[in-house]
Amino acid sequence: MTASHSETPSTKPDASTFISDHQQVDRSKLSQMYLHYVETKDKYPHAVLLYRVGDFFECYFQDAVKLAQELELVLTSKQAGEQGRVAMSGVPHHAWERYATLLVEKGYAVVICDQVEDASEAAGRLVRREVTRILTPGTLLEEGMLKSSRNNYLAAVVIAANHWGLAYADISTGEFLTTQGSDLEHLTQELMRLQPSEVLVPTNAPDLGSLLRPGETSPHLPQCLPPSFCYSLRSQVPFSQGEARPRLLQKFKVRSLEGLGCDHLPLAVRASGGLLEYLEDTQKENPVTLQRLRSYTVTDYLIVDNQTRRNLEITQTVRDGTFHGSLLWALDKTSTAMGGRALRRWLLQPLLDIKGIGARLDTIQELMENTPLRQDLRQLLRQIYDLERLTGRAGSGTANARDLVALADSLSRLPELSSLVTEARSPFLKALQKVPSVLEELAQKLHAHLVESPPILIKEGGLIRPSVNPLLDERKATVEADQQWIANLEVDERAKTGISTLKVGFNKTFGYYISISRTKADQVPAHYIRKQTLTNEERYITPDLKEREARILTARDDLNQLEYEIFTALREEVAQEAEVIRNLSRAVAAADVLCGLAELAVHQGYCRPEMLSGREINIVDGRHPVVEKSLPAGFFVPNSTQLGSRESGVGSSEEEISPLPTPHSPLPDLIILTGPNASGKSCYLRQVGLIQLMAQIGSFVPARFARLGICDRIFTRVGAVDDLATGQSTFMVEMNETANILNHATSRSLVLLDEIGRGTATFDGLSIAWAVAEYIAVDIRARTIFATHYHELNELASILPNVANYQVTVKELPDQIIFLHQVQPGGADKSYGIEAGRLAGLPAVVIQRAKQVMGQIEKHSKIAMGLQNLD
């Protein structure tokens, strides 16, 4: 590697010595290659252009500066003809994927301009180079650039006043969905759920085509779009009804959009059309195979807003953002990458539909009851590779022969999978019973054509088995015979010349040669032609050898080309079946998720929740699925929860007697939960939310018994952190979040509030907490657990019939408080703050004084009386 390409951090270059803006050059003075570079750059002004030169991908001008800065590479310069020196940096060609990944992760688009012929073929003229790949954060296909455990979404939005349309696709798996709505908050929440890698926005910005990196702003970006994503500014034309509609009709070969479910969704259609146009524009070289567009409605799913997703730590922990310790971490027992991604999707989009939930629960139950089936399935699933993405790479022409072998191996497992479930009764297992014969045939064909362990490179032969193609066999035989001739040559020439150390060698510059040590040079036959002299040896060629060599090289090229053609035809056949493969992959992924959940339920002792359309939440001996897992077995103290008065006229199952005596009849809508610090209030609160959420993805739940009415939304307000990014104080964040809950919760929602009103003066805080609790209990009647240190709120229960008090119990010893973690009816009659201060080591005199002050405040406070009078 030359110093100019080394990966050491750049020293500050002297920019006055070279040109670093391609617009500033006099093109007539550029040498041919740089002129081609500049012309290519003109077509992709907003991307980083990686341009292949020999063994390197190089960047010039401003891209060189960017590359060097972002990847900490050396910035140097190169003579670009009469124009003088231009900025240059580069990366080794074999490592382009690694560097491109880093750039894309930083929010850049990358254009790969590769050599498409061998330098030797160019014979003096400029080597032919073409753009072979355009990479943007939302259009990745390469295995090394994608995380197997999560989807990589490209989204497109259209906003018209308060209405919006959204389309999103994962081009590596083919998913393509669209929706529209009339509340911009829902759009923001959908984007936060999807975490798209790139969002397309139609604008009339002057710099169309540019990509805003996370955090970059533009006056052309609508305000409701969260700043944490990459935004691609696109022209409005392809997002218009006039262009989008026909594009969709043509893409999916349908006469009307009714079949795609979006005939009545003009904004969704516009977003989808805009997304398709972007793919056509950027993926010309690697056409994308998308599944049929599916339309959905946001309100058909349990709405879990971003704050709640965060607070319930569904995919990552709040403290340090790690996967370890999240709900997904605790639940994920999937065996395939597809299953892992599906579980994540399910957790981020739980269901409202009792039938849909029931189908998942039935499948889990069958798998729990049939241990051999569950174990055999899990064993087999482990042998299935990422069919969705392998198919995607085949479709886009980026799959190599190893990918196709992995695909064939996986496809050939499907008949085994289907024979395992022939007797199955539950819907998700039945879906695996029929494997289309075309897939079996495809697997057989791929296995019959491709060698067992093919090389990664697809243009250098070694991919195809013998007897697949007579012409190929013939060419192989010729090459082998010629190679044998070369191998024999050494023996023959040694015999002829009597030089026992004579060798036949090969190198890239001279091709085949005969090597003889210099001491024997006088014995060399006259027809040997000397080509090179080294310290100890002389290298010769003969006319015969060169003739053979030419034949071998041409025959090998022809052979490799033919292998490549057979391979690409196979790849094309896989692409033809993309839809069938992906449909079955979806079924495999779902079965995998359910198998994992069944395994978990067996090992963790989860129960099947009974799902109702009513409002009851009745959990007996519930546990927190993550905290339980991180404590030694048996340490977690289970707790029950009963919420939500029953309504008359709901399903017959509701007539059953609850297995627990209830402290209140009817069940309360709102629980005021008190208890000392660290007693387990937050844990209890989250546990109820997680159990409800798990039930709505169709999972068994950590409890002895659970009867759960479907929730339309789960809201949480937990803890308080200053939002430094927006400059909001702890209290303002808290109030914003509370306002959001009060404005959107319904009687079907589950609201979990942990400490309201702590960030302000005590009386302000208490008053707000009281008013909020009252409003929820009386006006909204959402099922709510309100954890608080204000034990004064316990008064509410004596005023409102649908409010109950619970406390997390502790045992007080002279020198310590023992946390029992048990939630019991009744309110804590005192706060333990001073006690906690004493245990923490505050000086005795301070503790004494605090007790005195509290006594005075309590004596003179008329809060309780005042509150009673208010009623």
Ligand SMILES: Nc1ncnc2c1ncn2[C@@H]1O[C@H](COP(=O)(O)OP(=O)(O)OP(=O)(O)O)[C@@H](O)[C@H]1O
């Ligand atoms: N049911 C339980 N069984 C066993 N351990 C528990 C249980 N609930 C909580 N814990 C343990 O107690 C710790 C403190 O719990 P948690 O954070 O819920 O307390 P808290 O009452 O909300 O405290 P604070 O009022 O200070 O926020 C948890 O980290 C957990 O390890």
